[in-house]
Amino acid sequence: MDQDARQDGIDPRQDRPLDIPAAELAGLVEATAQLAAGYWSGLDQRPAYPRTGGGETARLFARPWAEDGRGAAVLEDFSAIAEHSRPSGGRFFGYVFGSGEPVGALGDLLASALNQNVGAWRSAPAAVAVERAVIGWLGEAVGCPGFTGSLCGGGSSANLMALAMAREARLPANEDGVRPGVVYASEQVHMSIPKAVALIGLGRRNLRLIPVDADMRLRVDALEAAIAEDRAAGRTPLAVVATAGTVATGAIDPLRPIAAIARREDMWMHVDGAFGVLASLAAPALFDGLSEADSLSLDAHKWLYQPVDCGCLLHRHRDVAQTTFSHSGDYVRALNTDPEEAFAFFEESLELSRRFRALKLWLSLQYHGRAAFRAAIARDLAHARLLEAEIAAHPELELLSSGPLSAVCFRHREKDNEALLRRLIARRRVFLSNATIDGRFALRACFVNHRTTEDDVREIVAEVIAAAGEVNG
């Protein structure tokens, strides 16, 4: 060993320094599998939220990256990380967050083991074919057969890609630079839409937030009036975003009338279905008009219960996707006589290096079969209706929103609901999040959780009443 190498402890002759001998690797895999299995089987016993505050959590995991490896002992950290994590158990009802179906998680492990770059067939032949097949399943499952698209990190990325495509379709920016166009969405729209409008250079002042009706659905008359006003002022209506499952209450905008307006006005119609669209597996009638959309977002890490991340953009315009996302223009060049082999996701979506997200769907969706997912979604819907009935049976509680999907907003009539929610979370038996409904602070439960039982649902009301007894005024 030369002098320099000895000083920094590096032996340059050590071949393959990160390689793990096969027997040791098998042991590591086994130990990791046991950790995962133990975690899943013990989920019911875990509190709904960790006790640790922010400072303590940071202190627990603040440590230097040591010069010497710890080997398999590093897996011992999993127990502390799990203890101070928010568990994916049946009593978590916050946000819109899927429950992490275990076969999907195993799919993520295998996807990382394969380590494919799913940017193009050339770098990931089977993975590209699997993702394209899964995209076909998803399109067909939501009543939009023939739609194409790609998987992505989540609804926010899908919405961003959709609005970039809308702009390129109606006011092409690649040639002429960004020209202002107006995007319309209901005032209940998810924050990822204003973000996307800003990121594609339109500026948030070119987003019109349209008032909603008593059911929190975009008002079609107000949309028409806003479009007419913009046209009269010489502005160009570009796109309308309909939401199929608003994040606060799960409202579904009137898709068919909005589609008719978009067609008449030559606007792109995007449906943000990140929360709700997958419920069409169990309740397709709720989504009448969906297939009229130019594009739609959905999140398999929400209502297909997959571990994050697993978003999806579906659309009907491969040509627009290519003009929006291809930098090289290679998609028009015959790289290969076989169109399957010439296919590149990076020529029609945002990312170049891409995870093999489709493998978890491939395994999980086929392991359980379509009927099981339909039944799980139907059960989530039934749980939401059960909670509404429980709330109605308790006069001290007031229901603030109901149906048609699985978000339920309510409040305690006499208590400070913000203090109540803090107390409820501190009790750690159920986890709810919050929303603002007509200016009022609401407790919000959302059911996208295959582990939840009817008892868990009843526990929500019992816990709210118990927490109310522990807060003043």
Ligand SMILES: Cc1ncc(COP(=O)(O)O)c(C=O)c1O
């Ligand atoms: C309606 C809606 N759109 C978009 C998103 C964003 O999705 P993601 O968190 O996967 O980026 C959400 C998340 O809750 C949502 O409810």
